[in-house]
Amino acid sequence: MAADFSTRAHDALNNPQLRANFRRAMDGLMTKRAAQFEDKDNWTALRAKGAAIKARALAQLPDLLEEFEQKAIANGITVHWAETTADANRIVLEILTAHGAKKVIKGKSMVSEEMHLNAHLEAHGIKAVESDLGEYIIQLAGEAPSHIVMPCIHKNKGEIAQLFTDNIENQPYTEDVDALTAAARQVLRREFASADAGLSGANFLVAETGSLVLIENEGNGRLSTTLPPLHIAVAGIEKLVEKLDDVAPLLALLPRSATGQAITTYVNMITSPRKSGEQDGPRQVHLVLLDNGRSRVYADEQLRDTLRCIRCGACMNHCPVYSRVGGHTYGSVYPGPIGKILTPQLAGLDCAGDLPHASTLCNACVEVCPVQIPIADILVRLRTEAAEPSASPAVKGAGSGHSAVESAVWKGWQAMYANPAAYKVGTKALSVVGNLIPAAAPLLKQWTSVRTKPKFAAKTLHQLAREKGYDNE
Amino acid sequence: MSEARANILARLRAAPQVQPPERPYWQAPSFNDRLDRFRMMIEAVHGEVHVVTEQTWRPHLRKILAEKNVARVLAAPHLGIDWDDVVAYDAPVEDFKDQLVSGIDACVTTTRGAIAETGSLVVVPDVDEPRLASLLPPIHVALLKADDIADNLAQIIEAQGWAAAMPTNLLLISGPSKTADIEQTLAYGVHGPKELIVLVLQ
Numbered sequence A: 001m002a003a004d005f006s007t008r009a010h011d012a013l014n015n016p017q018l019r020a021n022f023r024r025a026m027d028g029l030m031t032k033r034a035a036q037f038e039d040k041d042n043w044t045a046l047r048a049k050g051a052a053i054k055a056r057a058l059a060q061l062p063d064l065l066e067e068f069e070q071k072a073i074a075n076g077i078t079v080h081w082a083e084t085t086a087d088a089n090r091i092v093l094e095i096l097t098a099h100g101a102k103k104v105i106k107g108k109s110m111v112s113e114e115m116h117l118n119a120h121l122e123a124h125g126i127k128a129v130e131s132d133l134g135e136y137i138i139q140l141a142g143e144a145p146s147h148i149v150m151p152c153i154h155k156n157k158g159e160i161a162q163l164f165t166d167n168i169e170n171q172p173y174t175e176d177v178d179a180l181t182a183a184a185r186q187v188l189r190r191e192f193a194s195a196d197a198g199l200s201g202a203n204f205l206v207a208e209t210g211s212l213v214l215i216e217n218e219g220n221g222r223l224s225t226t227l228p229p230l231h232i233a234v235a236g237i238e239k240l241v242e243k244l245d246d247v248a249p250l251l252a253l254l255p256r257s258a259t260g261q262a263i264t265t266y267v268n269m270i271t272s273p274r275k276s277g278e279q280d281g282p283r284q285v286h287l288v289l290l291d292n293g294r295s296r297v298y299a300d301e302q303l304r305d306t307l308r309c310i311r312c313g314a315c316m317n318h319c320p321v322y323s324r325v326g327g328h329t330y331g332s333v334y335p336g337p338i339g340k341i342l343t344p345q346l347a348g349l350d351c352a353g354d355l356p357h358a359s360t361l362c363n364a365c366v367e368v369c370p371v372q373i374p375i376a377d378i379l380v381r382l383r384t385e386a387a388e389p390s391a392s393p394a395v396k397g398a399g400s401g402h403s404a405v406e407s408a409v410w411k412g413w414q415a416m417y418a419n420p421a422a423y424k425v426g427t428k429a430l431s432v433v434g435n436l437i438p439a440a441a442p443l444l445k446q447w448t449s450v451r452t453k454p455k456f457a458a459k460t461l462h463q464l465a466r467e468k469g470y471d472n473e
Numbered sequence B: 001m002s003e004a005r006a007n008i009l010a011r012l013r014a015a016p017q018v019q020p021p022e023r024p025y026w027q028a029p030s031f032n033d034r035l036d037r038f039r040m041m042i043e044a045v046h047g048e049v050h051v052v053t054e055q056t057w058r059p060h061l062r063k064i065l066a067e068k069n070v071a072r073v074l075a076a077p078h079l080g081i082d083w084d085d086v087v088a089y090d091a092p093v094e095d096f097k098d099q100l101v102s103g104i105d106a107c108v109t110t111t112r113g114a115i116a117e118t119g120s121l122v123v124v125p126d127v128d129e130p131r132l133a134s135l136l137p138p139i140h141v142a143l144l145k146a147d148d149i150a151d152n153l154a155q156i157i158e159a160q161g162w163a164a165a166m167p168t169n170l171l172l173i174s175g176p177s178k179t180a181d182i183e184q185t186l187a188y189g190v191h192g193p194k195e196l197i198v199l200v201l202q
């Protein structure tokens, strides 16, 4: 894969198949979401509540984590804490090894993607099988998800039909969606029945009851968390909510924002492992709480808002950049607007510093975000942090995008605009020499490579105003 | 206690404290005719609804299942379904798995209520009706008392006092298993039941 965002974006923009796949999908998702929130007053009140519930939980996060842990342990769930993805991978591997597990069946989990868990397990001889249909498809293709809710949105039927024929025994080529779905059901049923453990994420962790809440449409999440004798869940520490009834407004927001469904087919609330006398369910449930930079982001009151995210994907569905370049262009686990603010914060601006610039700041994401994350403000903040770091300890790699020339240009601009005499001289000078500067001049070149260099007017605004008879500058 | 835990909590506690905001007012909708709304919502996602009575539901069910060529049915003994091919899930999954994965055509479970707003059944698996019963067989039949349909989720959480006693597993089921992962084309029965039949007892 090409090394930076702009090169990958360039490739994606020149791929008509990819663009058609995304355009069709995004248009459908936007229309369906809009139909769910036709009543604007209700939407406004509901998202204000959703945002407050998440902000409230974040404000009490350390207390809620402790409360949750205490309840979960009392319910029989084993709770683990991981500071880094390496720690989380090690913990999951240790649990699996202790059970002699050789095969893990996985429900959809973005945190496990963040951990690159499959590769880690595979390196230690444990097979990880994705069971969400979309995830299964991209696992067959050896690709990463291109959308956080619909991982194989970049693929069309033909590509999927070919993958199935190549990878599933005795599978004839067919583009019939029901037949493809039935083929996957058959293959994965066998995998479920023979898996030693199931792995899942969690959408919400309820402090009040110590419960994990998982939502999905397919039933693979339920199977992964019920059929194998061992269930391991991985979740970010920001998934906490205070009360069980906090889940209700969030559920009224999440599926409707994500796919335009009133609710997902399954809402799966798990509170304990199999109790004595019960016939099924895992005998052990483990939860790994992952930090991976979240507690650092938490230290900044503005950036903390990033942690409200409920991973609905609405921001990417509505993003004019994402819908044209697709998810892989971002080169990170979380694409689109949320990825543009989350990835540079978790990984550091030094590693993903170009992402905050992959935006027009059009605000479409902010308008649809069900928990009112000020994505555009955070993008601007991160751009500033990259160039001129504040003292905030929350930003990793702050200052990594600093350029002495850029800094000097802005300082000069600031000085000119703050001083009437300098402004007069400066604009006058530009009206004379501005048009003589070639578009390919060193500092201009990058900008003019995709834009026409504007013409400077022959007269400055001041001159024009004076000619019109205004003399009170 | 683990070092990671101590470090994470210490970092969170060292961060600036903010006053937790209050939850602003928002109320989920309520409905004049809850059964009507429930039926509309669940039918919109491919669910089937039959209104029956305590006296008629068994023969009615038998007819429906016969039309669907169902042979073997999974049901708890207390449901009093006494046809030939009815089996109970009365052994640990380890011994029952093979039969469950491919040997059962339909299963009947009770529900703890339903939600009109979203067309959702509240299913609480227990010793008699284990978790996989409503998941592995291709057809799921759910028995619902019409009086147990609440307006919305918040209402039923409160009315049934869920927070005080969460069971091992509690499910909201809103239609048969589905996916739209291939070109946003809906397909049913990808992992769970292909069909969901709700018998509403009036």
Ligand code: SF4
Pocket (backbone or CB within 6 Å): A308, A309, A310, A311, A312, A313, A314, A315, A316, A337, A338, A365, A368, A369, A370, A371, A372, A373
């Ligand atoms: S940032 Fe908002 S819109 Fe984007 S995924 Fe998160 S919650 Fe959804």
